[in-house]
Amino acid sequence: MSQLEIRDLWASIDGETILKGVNLVVPKGEVHALMGPNGAGKSTLGKILAGDPEYTVERGEILLDGENILELSPDERARKGLFLAFQYPVEVPGVTIANFLRLALQAKLGREVGVAEFWTKVKKALEILDWDEGYLSRYLNEGFSGGEKKRNEILQLLVLEPTYAVLDETDSGLDIDALKVVARGVNAMRGPNFGALVITHYQRILNYIQPDKVHVMMDGRVVATGGPELALELEAKGYEWLREKVKEGA
Amino acid sequence: MQVLDKTQVEAVSKALGEPGWLLEKRLKALEAFARLPYPSKKDENWRYTDLSEAPLEQEIETPKGLRLSRDQLPEPVRRRLERTDVSGFLVFVGPDLVYAEVPEELRQKGLVFTSLAEALKTHPEKVQSALFQGVYTEDKFAAENSAFFTHGAFLYVPAGLEVEKPLGVFKVLLEGGKASAGRSLLFLEDNAKAAYIEEYLSLDLPPTLHLSATEMVLRPGARLRHAHVQTFGEGVWHFHRQRALLERDSGLNDLVVNLGGAYARSEVASELLGPGSESEMLGLYFGHGRQQFDHYTLQHHTEHHTRSDLLYKGAVKDEARAVFSGLIKLEKGAQKTDAYQANRNLLLSPTARVDSIPQLEIGANDVRCTHGSTTAPVDEMQLFYLQSRGLPRGLAQELLVKAHLADVLSRIPLKALRAHIEAIIEEKVRI
Numbered sequence: 001m002s003q004l005e006i007r008d009l010w011a012s013i014d015g016e017t018i019l020k021g022v023n024l025v026v027p028k029g030e031v032h033a034l035m036g037p038n039g040a041g042k043s044t045l046g047k048i049l050a051g052d053p054e055y056t057v058e059r060g061e062i063l064l065d066g067e068n069i070l071e072l073s074p075d076e077r078a079r080k081g082l083f084l085a086f087q088y089p090v091e092v093p094g095v096t097i098a099n100f101l102r103l104a105l106q107a108k109l110g111r112e113v114g115v116a117e118f119w120t121k122v123k124k125a126l127e128i129l130d131w132d133e134g135y136l137s138r139y140l141n142e143g144f145s146g147g148e149k150k151r152n153e154i155l156q157l158l159v160l161e162p163t164y165a166v167l168d169e170t171d172s173g174l175d176i177d178a179l180k181v182v183a184r185g186v187n188a189m190r191g192p193n194f195g196a197l198v199i200t201h202y203q204r205i206l207n208y209i210q211p212d213k214v215h216v217m218m219d220g221r222v223v224a225t226g227g228p229e230l231a232l233e234l235e236a237k238g239y240e241w242l243r244e245k246v247k248e249g250a
Numbered sequence: 251m252q253v254l255d256k257t258q259v260e261a262v263s264k265a266l267g268e269p270g271w272l273l274e275k276r277l278k279a280l281e282a283f284a285r286l287p288y289p290s291k292k293d294e295n296w297r298y299t300d301l302s303e304a305p306l307e308q309e310i311e312t313p314k315g316l317r318l319s320r321d322q323l324p325e326p327v328r329r330r331l332e333r334t335d336v337s338g339f340l341v342f343v344g345p346d347l348v349y350a351e352v353p354e355e356l357r358q359k360g361l362v363f364t365s366l367a368e369a370l371k372t373h374p375e376k377v378q379s380a381l382f383q384g385v386y387t388e389d390k391f392a393a394e395n396s397a398f399f400t401h402g403a404f405l406y407v408p409a410g411l412e413v414e415k416p417l418g419v420f421k422v423l424l425e426g427g428k429a430s431a432g433r434s435l436l437f438l439e440d441n442a443k444a445a446y447i448e449e450y451l452s453l454d455l456p457p458t459l460h461l462s463a464t465e466m467v468l469r470p471g472a473r474l475r476h477a478h479v480q481t482f483g484e485g486v487w488h489f490h491r492q493r494a495l496l497e498r499d500s501g502l503n504d505l506v507v508n509l510g511g512a513y514a515r516s517e518v519a520s521e522l523l524g525p526g527s528e529s530e531m532l533g534l535y536f537g538h539g540r541q542q543f544d545h546y547t548l549q550h551h552t553e554h555h556t557r558s559d560l561l562y563k564g565a566v567k568d569e570a571r572a573v574f575s576g577l578i579k580l581e582k583g584a585q586k587t588d589a590y591q592a593n594r595n596l597l598l599s600p601t602a603r604v605d606s607i608p609q610l611e612i613g614a615n616d617v618r619c620t621h622g623s624t625t626a627p628v629d630e631m632q633l634f635y636l637q638s639r640g641l642p643r644g645l646a647q648e649l650l651v652k653a654h655l656a657d658v659l660s661r662i663p664l665k666a667l668r669a670h671i672e673a674i675i676e677e678k679v680r681i
Binding site: 050051052053073074075077078079083084086089090092093094095099100103104107108139156160 | 629630631632634635636637638639640641642643645646649650652653654655656657
């Protein structure tokens with residue numbers, strides 16, 4: 001069961017139910033897109049997968065390679081190979097990227113990581129992202145532009161090499177060059193041992209990250225699943241078209 | 251048991267072979283000590299502090315004439331000497347100056363770094379002109395120190411001499427149960443430059459009173475970097491008072507660190523007496539268990555074109571408490587003055603507490619002056635972000651505490667001292 005599976009997931013924040021029975025499977029080795037209009041619950045799903053304590057899960061399961069991770073803390077989930085690229089990466093003044101990344105890598109691998117080993121990994125990642133080494137000594141996201149923050153998320157993705165990654169609107173607010181860089185990073189991760197869920201509002205990023213499947217979320221559940229052509233259709237016809245179609249189906 | 255009276259003051263003064271003027275000053279301080287009541291919560295400056303468990307009225311520990319070789323130094327000091335920034339240093343075990351190492355090259359240039367008792371013999375006029383100018387009988391504890399102090403360090407830097415490497419004092423308490431009272435007197439002549447680190451160490455002790463005072467005289471153009479680093483073990487109640495007198499165009503960079511002991515109180519004043527003088531005042535504290543750290547600061551501008559910049563940052567966990575009370579006082583003549591003050595606190599537990607009281611008293615109109623204070627728990631968003639990358643909550647918290655204190659640490663250009671402080675912070679987060 002090498003897959004990330006979400007089963008009948010219900011969740012709320014401040015008494016308001018946001019997720020209303022999400023079902024979704026991302027097999028290892030595949031990249032799926034999760035699309036949907038604003039307020040559909042896409043980002044909520046991303047945060048809940050990572051274990052954001054702000055949300056209350058009311059029902060359902062999140063199975064990572066068959067193991068329910070709902071009761072695990074965010075760091076335990078991460079060490080089991082789950083990664084969330086944040087929509088709004090958090091600024092942490094006083095903690096340098098280098099220091100943080102090395103600690104995170106050590107936590108992930110459960111052993112000391114020597115300076116040489118660490119630098120080899122980081123340098124490779126920086127090359128893929130075409131990013132300057134100088135960023136490593138900067139404080140985590142402090143004073144970063146939107147694009148720099150997203151690039152920093154992908155840097156962490158490349159260094160930590162998770163088994164499953166959720167990218168929460170990593171494309172939003174990026175110009176086309178930054179978007180290409182981010183896509184390059186994700187594509188570098190692609191392979192039989194990596195699965196990803198790319199959450200996005202727009203089809204644009206999917207020109208650079210070809211999804212194996214596209215899921216569409218509306219009103220707290222996945223209402224449609226299809227091939228890459230579904231994204232193009234949505235781009236052309238809009239979400240309202242799908243909403244009508246779903247209504248008809250129901 | 252000895253009591254804190256005239257007989258004892260005379261005995262201390264005699265044992266140290268002090269001149270008559272000093273005994274007189276001590277006796278005057280004794281009068282103040284006898285007259286002043288111990289502070290209580292009714293006093294504005296003590297309203298957040300409970301001294302009911304403080305070992306007040308303890309007998310003063312007097313010197314035994316102990317001398318040690320470098321190899322015989324107590325373990326905590328030896329460990330510090332393995333990695334330190336200082337090039338010359340004095341080691342006090344309780345009231346005894348047990349070891350001194352001062353570079354010959356500096357001595358030849360006229361620098362004096364020795365015990366106060368020794369300096370009274372070799373440089374009596376210098377000591378007499380400066381001693382008690384900064385700290386004398388401001389409160390009960392200052393008066394107690396001035397009347398009963400048994401030891402001290404004296405640093406004299408002649409005009410124009412620039413000493414790059416820091417000099418330092420390591421004071422270690424090995425036995426508890428008695429009061430220890432000591433002083434530092436730092437005198438920098440015109441355009442002299444020096445750095446001075448005071449470190450206070452001990453093992454865990456039974457309740458013990460520790461009194462320290464640091465007086466700094468900066469003649470025109472002098473530059474001094476000063477650090478007071480308190481890392482006592484459990485049981486020590488530490489009362490520290492310091493005051494810097496800054497003459498024209500002089501500059502002080504001051505750091506106060508409180509990490510150890512049961513209770514520590516630092517009263518830190520910079521007197522900007524000459525135009526062009528400036529004072530950077532940094533503070534760092536991290537309390538755990540039931541520790542309490544109080545910081546009372548004064549940025550006192552009496553002259554025009556003076557500048558002060560204060561940043562005190564702290565964290566408290568468990569049931570620890572901290573108080574920051576900072577006053578910027580600008581006299582009428584202090585035009586074209588810049589004065590800044592910031593106090594930032596991190597609360598690591600719901601039972602930890604900080605009281606922060608920034609205050610301004612402005613008597614001049616053409617000034618730039620800001621102050622601010624924040625006290626907040628650890629940012630849950632930051633914690634979640636760090637955890638989401640695999641860092642266990644404890645390690646994430648440790649990172650955030652270090653990050654919180656980082657901008658004070660980054661302003662300390664003393665590498666070994668910084669590493670020492672960081673190591674203690676790490677240890678404390680994990681307790």
